[in-house]
Each structure stands twice: as C-alpha cells, then as structure tokens.
Amino acid sequence: MDLGLADRTVLVTGGSSGVGLATVRALLDEGARVATCGRDGERLAKAAARLGAGPDRLFTATCDVRDGDAVRRFTDAAAAHFGGPVDGLVNNAGQSRMKRLDDTTAEDWRDELELKFTGVLNPLAAARRYLRASDAASVVNVNAVLAKQPETRLITTSAARAGILNLSKSLAHELAAEGIRVNSVCLGLIDTGQWTRRHAAADSGLGYEDWQAELAADRGIALGRLGRADEVAYAVVALLSPRASYITGTSIDVCGGVGRGIL
Numbered sequence: 001m002d003l004g005l006a007d008r009t010v011l012v013t014g015g016s017s018g019v020g021l022a023t024v025r026a027l028l029d030e031g032a033r034v035a036t037c038g039r040d041g042e043r044l045a046k047a048a049a050r051l052g053a054g055p056d057r058l059f060t061a062t063c064d065v066r067d068g069d070a071v072r073r074f075t076d077a078a079a080a081h082f083g084g085p086v087d088g089l090v091n092n093a094g095q096s097r098m099k100r101l102d103d104t105t106a107e108d109w110r111d112e113l114e115l116k117f118t119g120v121l122n123p124l125a126a127a128r129r130y131l132r133a134s135d136a137a138s139v140v141n142v143n144a145v146l147a148k149q150p151e152t153r154l155i156t157t158s159a160a161r162a163g164i165l166n167l168s169k170s171l172a173h174e175l176a177a178e179g180i181r182v183n184s185v186c187l188g189l190i191d192t193g194q195w196t197r198r199h200a201a202a203d204s205g206l207g208y209e210d211w212q213a214e215l216a217a218d219r220g221i222a223l224g225r226l227g228r229a230d231e232v233a234y235a236v237v238a239l240l241s242p243r244a245s246y247i248t249g250t251s252i253d254v255c256g257g258v259g260r261g262i263l
C-alpha cells in the first residue's frame with residue numbers, strides 16, 4: 001500500500017538513536033523529507049552518515065527540545081530548507097528516569113515534568129503554522145504504556161507520561177479545526193540505547209540477550225522479548241500517513257502485550 005508520504009515533510013525530534021532513528025529511516029524509505037534534531041551534534045552526524053540520505057531528503061541540527069527558542073530555530077530552518085508546509089511532527093526526544101518516590105528530589109520532579117511537557121509543547125508551538133498549511137497534518141507523540149500502567153520504580157516518568165496522554169487528547173480536540181490530527185504510540189520495553197545503558201549499569205553478570213529474556217519474563221511481556229525500534233516506527237509512520245485521515249485523539253500500544261489491563 002502506498003502510504004502517501006512521498007515528498008511530505010516530517011520533523012522527528014531525537015532522531016539520532018533508537019526509536020527516533022528508526023522512524024527517520026522508515027520515513028526516508030517512504031520517500032519523505034525528514035528533519036531531525038538531538039543535543040549531541042556528533043551523534044547526530046554519525047546517524048546521518050548511517051542513513052546515507054542527501055540534503056534534499058534529510059536535514060539535521062542540534063537542538064534541545066526543552067529550549068523553546070532553539071526548537072523554533074530548528075523548525076524554521078527545516079521548513080525553509082525543504083520549502084512548503086510541514087506535514088508531520090513526531091515528538092520522540094526524551095528518556096525515562098528510574099527513581100522511586102523516596103529517591104526523587106523536587107528537582108527530579110521539575111526536570112522530568114519539564115522534559116516531557118516541553119518535549120511536546122515546544123515543537124508543536126514552533127511547527128503549528130507550518131502544519132496548518134498542510135492538507136494532511138499529523139502529530140505523533142511517542143509515549144509509554146507507563147501512562148496507563150504506572151510503575152513505582154519509574155514514578156516521575158509514569159506520572160509525566162499520564163499527563164502527556166491526557167494532553168494529547170486535548171490537543172487532538174483543540175487542533176482538529178486546524179486540520180491537524182494528534183495521536184500517540186505507547187511503548188512497552190523497546191531495545192534501544194536506554195536498555196543497553198541500563199544493562200551496563202545493572203552489572204548483573206548476564207550477557208545482554210539473557211538479561212533481556214529475564215527482563216521480559218519479569219515484566220510479563222506476552223511475546224517474551226523486548227520490541228525493536230523499527231516495530232515502533234511502523235506504527236508511527238502509519239499514523240503519519242494521510243491514509244490515517246480519520247484517526248485522531250487515540251493511542252496505539254506497541255508493547256508486545258505487556259500487562260493485562262483492558263484499556
């Protein structure tokens with residue numbers, strides 16, 4: 001099926017690694033023009049080299065999504081680079097915070113809430129006028145099943161994620177009149193840099209594969225393994241597609257069946 005993304009312009013935050021990088025790759029494969037950012041310019045340059053797309057297809061710039069002015073500069077530069085409207089925005093940049101209630105400082109709470117909310121609101125504010133100019137504008141917020149199934153070991157991230165899921169619903173209603181759809185993908189455990197870093201920090205004596213298998217069993221993942229970034233990218237790209245024109249205000253879980261909740 002032709003997803004109708006050829007020559008569409010899509011912004012992806014945090015495209016130098018993991019889910020963001022896989023999403024950029026999937027969009028390039030669909031013939032889209034992609035602009036992406038991250039904080040570490042070297043990491044971004046390495047990712048761009050691996051993607052192998054020319055400047056007519058791929059635009060990169062360093063930018064921290066918490067900095068509204070920097071996000072505006074990135075967005076304006078990307079829009080000017082490609083010309084025309086922006087058809088898609090993927091709010092992906094971020095990370096989670098492994099903390100329980102009693103290890104969490106007031107600063108941790110502030111930082112986590114700031115990252116999660118500015119990570120959606122800054123790119124949206126910057127891209128909104130370009131999205132409005134598209135005939136098929138779509139925003140996808142990369143979220144986590146933690147939004148619906150909180151974990152005490154990730155207490156700040158779970159609470160922030162629930163807020164973002166709630167915000168996504170409001171945005172879908174608020175922006176529908178401007179022709180902008182807003183949806184979420186809620187991730188379970190996806191094998192990216194986040195988990196290789198945790199494996200190294202855990203120092204469990206287990207190899208990465210065995211550690212992952214133990215983790216999957218411990219967390220009750222029905223499919224018995226962590227997901228791959230490209231499996232998330234598939235859902236993101238489907239929601240970005242103009243063919244998803246009647247889908248807004250909803251979320252897709254990409255989680256291998258973790259948990260037993262119905263919603």
Ligand SMILES: NC(=O)c1ccc[n+]([C@@H]2O[C@H](COP(=O)([O-])OP(=O)(O)OC[C@H]3O[C@@H](n4cnc5c(N)ncnc54)[C@H](OP(=O)(O)O)[C@@H]3O)[C@@H](O)[C@H]2O)c1
Binds near residue numbers: 017020066095096
């Ligand atoms: N992997 C999972 O199991 C999982 C589960 C649930 C939700 N998620 C969410 O999915 C998203 C992608 O995660 P991932 O696993 O793919 O992580 P990852 O491999 O660590 O990649 C994160 C990307 O975001 C960028 N980034 C981080 N903070 C940023 C900031 N403040 N401003 C701009 N860019 C920033 C990183 O580049 P720089 O570091 O250079 O900035 C990198 O490109 C995150 O929002 C994460 O919380 C992941």
